[in-house]
Amino acid sequence: MKENVVIIGGGIAGMEAAGQLLSLGYNPIIVEQQDHLGGHVAQWHRLFPDMIPAQELVQKLGESIAEANVFLETRVNFVNRLSDGWNVMLSNGINIVCRAILVASGFTLFDASRKEEYGYGVYDHVITNADLEAWLNGSADRRVPFRPESMGFVHCVGSRDMKAGNTQCSKVCCTTAIKQAIEMKERFPDSNVYCFYMDLRLFGKKYEDFYINAQKQWGVQFIRGRVSEVSETMEGRLQVKAEDTLSGRPVKVQLDLLVLMSGMVCNEHSSRMAGMMGLDIDSDGFIRSRDNEYHIVESNRPGVFYAGTCTGTKTVPETVCEARSAALAIHNYLKGR
């Protein structure tokens, strides 16, 4: 009989870890509260820097876990500590006894309407990065104009924002903004596309090349300055104000579409679970790894492991690597090593 490992969260971290645990000879059980696997990535259009369809990754991961037990639209109701493991009670009435739990509960997208000055949910043509990805994926969105002449991307919405309670950088949005700016330029070559940034944090492989490409080939215009205020003109266009901090002068521009790069914030379900299992919360609000240098996938409790963005903001490759690492850590733990 194969040993159970409960995986909380069926995003790419949970899926990758489940695939690895299957090949290591375990019985991974994925508990996912949504009605689909793949989490946020399943809603995404293309992934930087090579622009592979996000669906391709989710599908590949899905094939690798064909033999895993998956409970969709299911939540963890309660977790009990046993003398040698854990008892996990699910909302579908099933109880699972296991020695190892993998928490892969991910992040929540920052609610952009909290930044009132940007007018998300107030003005007709203000959307988020996630809304734009859904539109790029083919879902209809009346907020995206038929033929926009000018568009803007606002970096760091809800990230690096003490007032919003999130001091962390979300890491992926700079590159995502550049990716989306290029994708919009591909669709609307004659449009003006502006990116309003504080810093461009392009740390990953080929991200900087992405930026140079956006500047050189696509003529995306980068303005260093955080958007301070958005209003609507009589004609229904968006009037955006910022400071061009390189010129040291205020700048304003009328746009037909404004995309807010909502950041990653900690998942409130993670905090609930952390409470049930006695897991530490770090000073940034995310779940706390045993340490943030070496034992990222390990927790302060026996048999509880982490993968992905439940412990902090991460890119897709980082998340997938962590999931593999967590699978191995679980394997070693269960083998008593």
Place this chain on the structure above:
Amino acid sequence: MDFGFGINRSSTIDLTKTDNGLFRRVCSEEPGARTCMACGSCSATCMASDLSGMSIRKVLLAMQRGQDIRHMLSKCMLCGKCTMVCPRGINTRRLVLTICRLYD
């Protein structure tokens, strides 16, 4: 009538009304000019910048914002030090000559 006060002109740059035609013409000949990331290496090393405020970085920015750059390049001595230090590999010396040729 003298009210004893005047009104300052707005310092706001209105990008909707900005004519950056010169910048676009320059970029069609020198596409590298678009890749400037405002690091300031060029101005820091410039022989003329210390005394005259000459800065190729500021010229590039001013062109993008549709501002008058008439007097900004006159102090350039075409020494080429800025080209040597530019991390984006922009041929700034040739860029100065291109801007002067296309400026009308």
